[in-house]
Amino acid sequence: MKNFKSIQFIITTSFILITVASVFIVSFMLYNKFSSTAEKNADLNIQQVVEQVNYNLEIYVKNMTSIFEVAQDLIHKSPTVSNPILVEQLKSIMKTREDLISIALFTKQGDLVFNIPELPMRKNTRLERQSWFESAVERPDTLSFSPPHIQNLFKNSYKWAVSISRQAAYREGASFPEGVLVVDMNFKTIDELSKQVVFGKKGYIYIIDSFGNIVYHPQQQLIHAGLKYEDLERVLTYSFGSFQDDSNGESKLITIKTVDPIGWKVVGVAYKDEILTTKTELNTFIFWFLVIIILFVLLLSIVVSARISLPIQNLAKSVKSVGEGDFKVPITRNGIYEVDQLSSRFNMMLRQIRQLMDQIIVEQEAKRKSELDVLQAQINPHFLYNTLNSVIRLAERGETEEVVTAITSLSRFFRISLSKGKNIISVEEEIEHVRHYLIIQKIRYKRKFQYVIDIEDEVLEYVTMKLILQPLVENAIVHGIEMMPEEGMIRIYVGIVDDKLMFQISDNGLGMSPQVLQRILTRDSKSEDGSGVGVKNVHQRIQLYFGHAYGLQFESELEEGTTVRIWLPLVRQAKEGE
Template identity: 25%
Template structure:
């Protein structure tokens, strides 16, 4: 029977191992392939899109700056004056103004000015002196126009070179007279664009190009493509028809590729980057492969460990299970047999120790309960019935009155009133007036004891008399004033009891002119809950805690004492929370 149960546990452990490890790992692998891979792919793509977008922003800033430079030339007052008075101006005058502009920029290769068929220039020497007279330029109204890249032959010293230039041209209009004054053409080396997108070409197999709105390629990382067109590319529609923003297109050819394009807002050109998906997602694919093989290896290792531990540890676990069943039936003498010093052995020792502690605890609780009942019975026997004491003292009071002993009668009357209030103190709350009456009766008894050396002044606002307060909060304070205020050097004590409302608070101040309380004594009073030497046996700490319990933590006692100058105790209560006494 025992072997059958052990075999069953082992099979369950093996089954749980497959369910909790193999199934989740396989699920994770499948989920990764379907979902997570797509998420990571989108992240990689978004990163690539962002890099293209940032580069297009960089190009937009560059081209906008060049347009502003052309505006500065066409609006230059000196140049406009020369054009207005061109008959008096010399050829050198125009070239000198243009040289002043070109020397201020390192990215401008050539500035040409065409006015009434005359060509003025500053910069490199262009061999082909043909003029760029496009119909769009002739019909323009002075706005900057960009023209595609073309190869130009230039002469530097005695040598001639071929270079690719893209141009910015605009009509010069004198806005004072609205007359056409000529045309301005700025030549920029195509390498200027390459420098701007050089960071995008670092990826292996990536191609970057810039084309205009017609699809003509103006610049490309593969220089052979300059002057060509993207209209034959499978992605041209998505790239050209997207008027603004950025996006990506995946397409399949000889190699699966991703095309990322972004619009340069200043002139509508398109920045396009193509990269193979194998390169773009290479790192992600490596991570996926490592994850799959690592997961499979992990599953095999864990299954092996599960088989090993299922055979090694099921036997002592079953033994401990049997001991726990005995304990459930009430047999606290049962103990498990410990055969090893490993964690399972420690578990067996802990189980035995726990059972022993339970046994000791039960014995201790039974013993403590018996001792508690004995103490309660002893206290019950020693307790004096307050009703019996009240009735007896009341009888003595009337006998003292009949015999004419007024002092004894007065003291017993006060004591009887105190006992009457004590008998009725089953209530948690009494009115402030009742609390003060309790203090008055207590003072009557203390005046007899101290030969009327106590003088109390009551200054109570009428509207505070009916406010309900926790019981027995003032008498312990007055009692402390008497105990620590009357000494051989200070036989008389004046106490001032004052109550008033302050906003939503009921404030009661009790101030004496005694010698004050030492700091150590005060700390003891504030930490002791009761005192067997006092009439009420209620300490200041108890008073403070009960006030906070009824009214809130922001209320309670404030004690201000200084040796030789007396003591002042402020009782703060929430009048709103305490409530008003019913009529």
């Protein structure tokens, strides 16, 4: 019976049989079934588009070849190259095609015979060295297509062009000399054929000649500026086909087709993250299919495992409450066997923890009270003895006013020290206490030091722990000023800094070495004839009462003096009746 109620049995059978079988197998089979097919279909689509562009470009090249041959035939049949009829015919050809730039005929020596439109020829063009001219001279029967270049033969005409050239015979009197006929065409039609083809948002088509020169590229300016790179060397090794380019951190599918008969290559560039839309759609479909399956399985599992999860959740909440410090709420025992046993043991542990904590609290409270009482009761009788001796000497000398002042200050000093057994007094009372102490010490030490007390008005509404200023002032007098040959100065300032109450005691005494300063809060520094409440004790009292974020802070340099800051929380005085 216990085995059937165990967590292991119910969770294992529910999740292994339903979740693993339903989700894992179905998702794996669906993805492997269709992902490879989707990628192949995308590759085939790109190849078909590139082939279509290649086909259109071959037709365009054939048309341009036909135009060249028509122009060559008209020149050959014309009685003279200056015949007006020939000129009109060639101009008519130019008007019918917006992609034609010029038609020109040159001698083999590079002299201009005629050109349409009629523009003056530039000097120093080095015509004989241009690729289209050399190709026509070297291969007179072959129609040559030049790489893209700026046609700079004629004045006021500097256009990007592809030159079609071949040797052509023309009539000159009774003879038929051979010249070089060149037809320049721009990229208007090529651009229109190519820019309409896109693969996703980033894919494109570009065209290169057989030497790797770019004939057309939609990002031509970036290519020339060196901001974009195409792997032309690898493209030139292919007549047709495709390869994957992973340069520049992006995966691209490069598809190539060669244009007959000129040897240009049409190159399609498609980014794989965009062209595989079918695969993406398949991934989306599988994702949502799995979501639905998982939701169904989870719903079924919740119904089956409800009797397991609820007791465990209650136990988890109780453990969280214990972690946050609440040891009073017991766990209700219910659910499966393991949870019932765990709840029982946990309740037993809570009872023991509560008993131990109550015992520790009582002991710590007693210890803390005794420590505070001991620390605050350390008033050395030497201080009272020395003060009374000083009063006797004053009386013997007849200094009546100073006797009255000393006795009055001593009375008020002890009255504030006792303060009806209270540990916390107002800032004003603490300042009054240290003021009477300074009056007494000034009478004893006779013009040995002066003092200044500066207190901000806003701090008077706050309270402080009593007997924290006097031990520090005593320390400044005995260890800092008493051994000085000149008169000393003690400054006391009270204000609010960084949302904390700050008491600052500064003197211009002998100061302390770094070694002494480092040990100041780890040893007692009370004087033999002082009040007996040492610096260490003041620091301990503050931290015992307010916590380790508060206490004393020392700064000191030898022969320069010492500054002590006391940091306390801002606690307002309770109004009468509260």
